[in-house]
Amino acid sequence: MFLIMAFLTFGGVDYWVILSKHQYAEHLVNYYLQRMEVEGYLSVADENDLMARFNAFSCPVQGIQGPRQSQGAARVLRNPSDLDASTVSLQVTCRPQPQPLLIGRIIGGIVPGGFTIKVGGSALSERVSP
Numbered sequence: 001m002f003l004i005m006a007f008l009t010f011g012g013v014d015y016w017v018i019l020s021k022h023q024y025a026e027h028l029v030n031y032y033l034q035r036m037e038v039e040g041y042l043s044v045a046d047e048n049d050l051m052a053r054f055n056a057f058s059c060p061v062q063g064i065q066g067p068r069q070s071q072g073a074a075r076v077l078r079n080p081s082d083l084d085a086s087t088v089s090l091q092v093t094c095r096p097q098p099q100p101l102l103i104g105r106i107i108g109g110i111v112p113g114g115f116t117i118k119v120g121g122s123a124l125s126e127r128v129s130p
Helices: 002-039 044-056 103-107
Strands: 061-065 087-094 117-124
Touching (some): 002 117, 044 061
Antiparallel strands (some): 061 087, 087 117
16 A cells, blocks of 8 residues: 555656646746747847756756747748738747656656657747847
8 A cells, every 4th residue: 555655646746846847847938938029039148048047947958949049040020911920939848857757657658768848839029120
């Protein structure tokens, strides 16, 4: 009985930790997406700050997708006649450290490449001129 209770307790705590990291990652992505609305892209300073903040809660960034100044992307400008061209998007993939227990491993399930958290969103750019 003790093993079953320990298994359920550790599984619940592990799930809560990953859920908390996912929620915090969503908050960070939304914060930087709002900054991208004003700037038209993810600036170098914001990109470095984003990666530092993800590292601070033990979830190093594996990849960033979206218009970034460090990659030489042009600013996304507001175009009232074509709102699709005015959309800025940001998607961040991170790998929580330490990796979660994932109860499925006990019954033989594995996650190829390890467990990752992927969060993102999109918004309309507010930038009207470079």
